[in-house]
Structures are given as structure tokens and as C-alpha cells.
Amino acid sequence: xxxxxxxxxxxxxxxxxxxxxxxxxxxxxxxxxxxxxxxxxxxxxxxxxxxxxxxxxxxxxxxxxxxxxxxxxxxxxxxxxxxxxxxxxxxxxxxxxxxxxxxxxxxxxxxxxxxxxxxxxxxxxxxxxxxxxxxxxxxxxxxxxxxxxxxxxxxxxxxxxxxxxxxxxxxxxxxxxxxxxxxxxxxxxxxxxxxxxxxxxxxxxxxxxxxxxxxxxxxxxxxxxxxxxxxxxxxxxxxxxxxxxxxxxxxxxxxxxxxxxxxxxxxxxxxxxxxxxx
Amino acid sequence: xxxxxxxxxxxxxxxxxxxxxxxxxxxxxxxxxxxxxxxxxxxxxxxxxxxxxxxxxxxxxxxxxxxxxxxxxxxxxxxxxxxxxxxxxxxxxxxxxxxxxxxxxxxxxxxxxxxxxxxxxxxxxxxxxxxxxxxxxxxxxxxxxxxxxxxxxxxxxxxxxxxxxxxxxxxxxxxxxxxxxxxxxxxxxxxxxxxxxxxxxxxxxxxxxxxxxxxxxxxxxxxxxxxxxxxxxxxxxxxxxxx
Numbered sequence: 001x002x003x004x005x006x007x008x009x010x011x012x013x014x015x016x017x018x019x020x021x022x023x024x025x026x027x028x029x030x031x032x033x034x035x036x037x038x039x040x041x042x043x044x045x046x047x048x049x050x051x052x053x054x055x056x057x058x059x060x061x062x063x064x065x066x067x068x069x070x071x072x073x074x075x076x077x078x079x080x081x082x083x084x085x086x087x088x089x090x091x092x093x094x095x096x097x098x099x100x101x102x103x104x105x106x107x108x109x110x111x112x113x114x115x116x117x118x119x120x121x122x123x124x125x126x127x128x129x130x131x132x133x134x135x136x137x138x139x140x141x142x143x144x145x146x147x148x149x150x151x152x153x154x155x156x157x158x159x160x161x162x163x164x165x166x167x168x169x170x171x172x173x174x175x176x177x178x179x180x181x182x183x184x185x186x187x188x189x190x191x192x193x194x195x196x197x198x199x200x201x202x203x204x205x206x207x208x209x210x211x212x213x214x215x216x217x218x219x220x221x222x223x224x225x226x227x228x229x230x231x232x233x234x235x236x237x238x239x240x241x242x243x244x245x246x247x248x249x250x251x252x253x254x255x256x257x258x259x260x261x262x263x264x265x266x267x268x269x270x271x272x273x274x275x276x277x278x
Numbered sequence: 279x280x281x282x283x284x285x286x287x288x289x290x291x292x293x294x295x296x297x298x299x300x301x302x303x304x305x306x307x308x309x310x311x312x313x314x315x316x317x318x319x320x321x322x323x324x325x326x327x328x329x330x331x332x333x334x335x336x337x338x339x340x341x342x343x344x345x346x347x348x349x350x351x352x353x354x355x356x357x358x359x360x361x362x363x364x365x366x367x368x369x370x371x372x373x374x375x376x377x378x379x380x381x382x383x384x385x386x387x388x389x390x391x392x393x394x395x396x397x398x399x400x401x402x403x404x405x406x407x408x409x410x411x412x413x414x415x416x417x418x419x420x421x422x423x424x425x426x427x428x429x430x431x432x433x434x435x436x437x438x439x440x441x442x443x444x445x446x447x448x449x450x451x452x453x454x455x456x457x458x459x460x461x462x463x464x465x466x467x468x469x470x471x472x473x474x475x476x477x478x479x480x481x482x483x484x485x486x487x488x489x490x491x492x493x494x495x496x497x498x499x500x501x502x503x504x505x506x507x508x509x510x511x512x513x514x515x516x517x518x519x520x521x
């Protein structure tokens with residue numbers, strides 16, 4: 001065999017593997033949507049059917065009534081929006097000071113920030129829970145929002161790397177023009193770091209939207225539940241309402257996918273950035 | 279101290295450690311192997327790279343609770359799609375999540391569905407490797423296998439290292455999937471009682487906060503020790519460019 005044949009063979013092989021892998025990744029999605037449109041009798045057929053007959057759109061309306069979906073959605077949205085806002089306010093600010101300002105103890109504090117990243121969340125779970133109990137915040141969404149306004153180590157680290165890459169000359173020029181340090185940050189550096197900050201915002205959005213453990217711990221009364229907690233209700237009461245469960249799962253996943261489609265480029269460059277460039 | 283003594287006499291504590299380590303030992307290497315393989319194939323400058331990348335990435339956008347529910351149904355012993363497909367080629371599918379032997383492999387399979395983020399990171403790492411190295415290797419007459427072994431893998435080690443550490447920490451914190459799948463029960467036969475889940479049950483269902491705190495400390499020490507070991511040994515296998 002000559003080299004070009006071998007090369008072509010390798011490519012073909014790669015394509016076959018990639019397409020098979022794609023099937024593994026995409027089939028469950030199709031199945032999710034398909035099941036969400038099936039009547040219960042058709043869900044329990046063997047062998048499984050791909051196309052719902054008939055398309056049962058009412059699964060969606062029934063699912064939304066079955067649990068207090070709109071309340072849960074509102075709760076989820078509030079937590080997601082405010083915690084994302086918190087991250088945008090705090091993380092770039094802290095990161096900027098780590099990256100560009102000279103102050104005593106900066107090195108040590110940055111080391112502490114990195115060390116916190118290594119501690120599994122479950123270790124701090126109980127002391128935090130007790131703290132929030134003392135504050136009287138358990139049962140409200142505050143424990144899921146307020147901490148974000150104090151910075152999240154992994155995001156601080158990511159934005160710091162980005163600020164480090166911005167030239168100091170910009171700061172000096174602005175300072176000569178009489179701008180205060182805070183103004184330099186707000187009007188020059190923050191807009192320049194836009195893509196990193198957007199990536200961080202998207203990470204936090206996803207984290208809050210999909211979070212299960214946090215709400216499970218802190219949202220102890222039913223009216224404050226989020227959608228991910230609400231999903232469980234389909235299972236506990238008299239068996240599982242599979243079609244409805246799938247309908248709500250679809251409703252829960254769709255907004256993130258739409259968001260991802262629009263912000264894909266920023267999102268992927270953000271991951272690249274956090275991943276390697278140290 | 280009583281809490282620690284009780285823990286060491288608690289069979290379910292040991293079971294949860296066993297389950298967690300079982301999951302970590304199989305999931306982390308598998309995810310690295312498959313992740314690197316997929317990224318290397320994508321890096322062959324295939325057509326439709328953006329499409330493949332998006333497809334691999336999509337599952338990471340699905341909330342874990344929804345993911346658990348979805349796979350519960352896919353793996354349903356009687357009516358699930360997976361056994362349906364297996365039946366078509368004449369294989370009698372296992373009970374998956376319903377059986378002790380298959381519950382953890384099922385969980386690993388589900389978790390592998392979420393490796394898209396790692397693939398994207400590997401892909402970025404592969405993009406950082408200068409073409410010169412490959413050209414030099416080709417001049418020396420290296421074949422694909424030799425190039426992979428001498429150039430690609432060594433230069434990818436910093437990224438593999440990152441994913442190894444993150445993957446290990448993540449695997450030890452396994453919670454939402456098994457919790458949702460088993461409604462916190464760890465069924466069947468406690469084969470799905472994972473460490474953090476057991477910790478949660480003790481602290482927040484039985485309100486044994488002291489017991490749970492003891493577990494948290496042990497987890498912290500285990501994860502720290504393992505991270506330290508990976509960091510120390512990394513000097514031997516992680517190669518940074520320019521060194």
C-alpha cells in the first residue's frame with residue numbers, strides 16, 4: 001500500500017469512529033424528546049418505538065400542572081440570574097487586583113484562593129450549613145446567591161489569567177489622564193476582559209441552573225423548590241410518570257442549549273483558556 | 279473521636295468507600311483514554327469539526343437530574359432502548375441499574391456521556407503542539423504510532439494531568455447521579471451508596487452532623503493525599519514545552 005492509501009484509510013476509520021461516537025452522544029437526546037411526546041402505553045412497549053404515535057403534546061401541559069412548574073421555574077431563574085450577577089460583580093474585580101495591583105499579602109491570598117479550589121465542596125458543606133442556619137437563611141434562596149457575590153476561586157483564577165495578558169501601558173496612559181484606579185478597572189479593563197467574563201457568567205449560569213445538591217440542602221420548603229428538585233416529584237408519587245418527567249427534562253434542558261448555540265464561540269474559547277494556559 | 283471509631287466499624291462506610299473507589303478507578307482512566315482518542319481524531323482536521331464538537335459537548339449541558347432520569351429510562355430492563363437494541367441483535371440485555379453487578383458499570387456509562395468538556399480541552403491542547411515537531415519526526419521516518427508516542431502524548435501530558443486531577447476530584451464527589459437514580463437509597467443492595475451520598479444521608483437525613491463531619495474530614499484527607507501523589511509523580515511523566 002502506498003502512503004496516500006494508508007492516509008485515506010486512516011481518515012475513513014476516524015470518520016467511522018467519530019460518527020459512532022456521535023450516535024452515542026446524540027441518541028439519548030432524540031430519545032428524550034421522543035419519550036416526552038409519547039402516551040404512557042407506548043412508553044411501555046417492547047421493542048421500543050422511535051416515533052410517538054400519536055404525538056402527545058399534552059404531556060407538556062400536564063407536566064407543568066402536575067408539579068408547580070412555573071413557581072419552580074421562577075425560583076430557578078431568580079437564583080440563576082442573581083448568582084450569575086454576583087459572579088460578574090465580584091470575580092473580575094478580585095481577579096484584577098490579583099493580576100494588576102501591588103499590595104501586601106497578595107501572593108499569600110492568591111495561594112489561599114487556589115487552595116480553596118482543591119477542597120471538595122462536601123467538606124465545607126456542614127460548617128456552611130450551620131452558618132446559614134445561624135443566619136436564618138435556610139429555606140430561602142440566599143445561601144445559593146449571596147456567596148457568589150464574594151467571589152468563586154475557579155472563576156477568579158480564570159479571569160486573573162486573562163487580565164495578566166492585558167498590557168500595563170493602558171493603565172499608565174489612563175492614570176496620566178487622571179483616572180482613578182476603580183475607573184480604570186470599570187471603563188478600560190472590564191470591557192477588555194469581556195470574553196473571559198462572559199465565559200465565566202455562562203459557567204455560573206449553567207452551574208446554578210443545573211444545581212441539585214445546593215437546592216436540596218437549603219430549599220427545605222416546597223414553594224421555594226427549583227426545577228431540578230421538582231423533577232423528583234414525578235418519581236416519588238405512585239410510580240413514575242415517565243412521559244411527564246421527560247417533558248419537564250426537555251423544558252429544563254432546552255434553554256441552556258439555546259443559550260449555548262448563541263454563545264458557543266465565547267464559551268469554547270473560555271474553556272480552552274481555563275484549561276491550559278497557566 | 280467516637281465518630282471516627284464508629285465509622286471504622288460501619289460496614290456501609292466501607293461499602294461507600296469501595297463503591298467510590300470502584301467508580302473512580304474505572305471512570306477516570308476510561309474518560310482520559312476515550313477523551314484523548316476522540317480529540318486526536320477530531321484533530322486530524324476532519325470535515326465538520328464544529329458539528330462533531332457541538333455534538334460531543336451537548337450532553338454536558340443537560341442537568342444531572344434530567345440526565346439521570348433519561349438514562350434510567352434508556353437502561354430500563356424491560357422497556358429501555360438499550361436492551362431493545364440489544365434484543366434486535368439477539369442479546370439478552372442485563373438488568374443494568376436494577377442489578378448489583380451492573381449498576382456501577384451503568385453509572386460509568388452515563389458519566390462517560392459527559393466527557394465532552396474534556397474532549398474540548400484536549401483538542402485545545404493538541405492545537406498547541408507546533409507542527410515543526412511532527413515535520414521533524416516525519417523526516418526521521420517516524421510512523422503514526424511513533425509520532426503519537428514520542429510527540430503527541432508527551433506534549434499533551436499537561437492537559438492530561440489537569441483532566442486527571444479534576445476527574446479524580448469530581449469522581450470522589452459523585453452525588454447527584456446516584457442520589458437521583460436511587461432516590462437516596464443506594465439500591466440495589468447498597469451497590470450505589472457513594473461516599474458523599476452516604477455523608478449527606480448521615481448529616482441531613484439522620485442529622486448526625488458529627489458523624490458526617492468526620493466523613494468530610496476523611497474525604498478531604500483522601501482527596502488531598504491522592505492529589506499530592508499525582509502532583510509528586512507528575513514530575514516524572516508530565517512534560518512542559520520549553521523545558
